[in-house]
Amino acid sequence: MEYEFHFVVDGIEVDDDKAVAIVHDTFDGVLTRHRGRHFLDVSESGVNAIDAAHRIVVRLRKSLPALRLLRTDPDLVGVSDIAERVDRSRQNVQQWVSGERRQDKLPFPDPEGIVGRSPVWRWGDVNAWLAQFGEGDDVHPPTREEALTIDFLLPKWQRTLDDGLxxxxxxxxxxxxxxxxxxxxxxxxxxxxxxxxxxxxxxxxxxxxxxxxxxxxxxxxxxxxxxxxxxxxxxxxxxxxxxxxxxxxxxxxxxxxxxxxxxxxxxxxxxxxxxxxxxxxxxxxxxxxxxxxxxxxxxxxxxx
Known part of the structure; x- marks a missing residue:
């Protein structure tokens, strides 16, 4: 299965033409900068999200040894964002959130937090919920539990590679x-x-x-x-x-x-x-x- 990762990174910059070319040509990825932070979007296949993350960490280290993966980015979405991504109305999405529709399936995921007065969710959790109905992205972002595991393991994985092991x-x-x-x-x-x-x-x-x-x-x-x-x-x-x-x-x-x-x-x-x-x-x-x-x-x- 193909998994999509949105990492917060350090060690390479969007002004580094060589690094950007490697990200694009080798990984079909995208390196961006927002408010001083760099973000890396890449995908990898694996038997599960942890296995795919394990693979992409090794591949990235081999091609970009200066790159440091700090953590996964949660890719938070509100009702309007979800509606736009799945081509549905805001009212339709709000009915999913409230449980008025699709009550025969697993409940809509809990929000990750509140921004202003509106709840926001991890897109990975929403996408996994939508998969019950054959909707959502074909490329799967990690769920909250998977992302927490990956964030916990990233420093250990990178230290091991630093040691040449x-x-x-x-x-x-x-x-x-x-x-x-x-x-x-x-x-x-x-x-x-x-x-x-x-x-x-x-x-x-x-x-x-x-x-x-x-x-x-x-x-x-x-x-x-x-x-x-x-x-x-x-x-x-x-x-x-x-x-x-x-x-x-x-x-x-x-x-x-x-x-x-x-x-x-x-x-x-x-x-x-x-x-x-x-x-x-x-x-x-x-x-x-x-x-x-x-x-x-x-x-x-x-x-x-």
């Missing part, structure tokens, strides 16, 4: 099958490990030949998860990730995995595994080998 993105191999808690346990174990001194440096040196060294996807799985599900969690702009799971003795195991296009990987078919193979099948091959000879656990594996 990768941003780690966690993704579950599957979901909704009753094993979500087990996958979350794997993620919590890894998150605890990453707080240890030197842990991120170790991840940065992990034997995965990524072209983008500033972002690393870690897919958290259980033994029953299909390898095809694992590879589906690798981002649209990535060919490599790390598979994390607990082995037979509950030990935490890490395995470099890539798509079928990943250079230098051993195809799973070469290990005697088919398209329906599971993480547990891969563990057995690692332990016993296709010919009863163990496969080194950090051997990069390519998944079809």
């Amino acid at each position: 990768p941003l780690v993105h966690f993704a579950p191999a599957e979901s909704g099958d009753g094993r979500d808690e087990e996958r979350e346990t794997v993620q919590r174990l890894l998150e605890g490990t990453l707080t240890l001194p030197g842990a991120l440096e170790w991840f940065a040196a992990f034997p995965v030949p990524r072209t983008e060294r500033q972002r690393l996807t870690v897919v958290c799985a259980v033994l029953a998860d299909r390898l095809s599900s694992v590879v589906s969690r690798i981002g649209h702009d990535e060919v490599w990730a790390v598979l994390a799971y607990q082995g037979a003795e509950d030990e935490l195991r890490l395995q470099p995995v890539g798509t079928g296009q990943a250079p230098g990987a051993i195809p799973v078919s070469a290990l005697g595994l088919g398209r329906d193979a599971t993480v547990g099948d891969l563990l057995l091959v690692q332990t016993n080998g296709p010919d009863d000879s163990p496969v080194p656990p950090l051997t990069p594996v390519g998944l079809d």
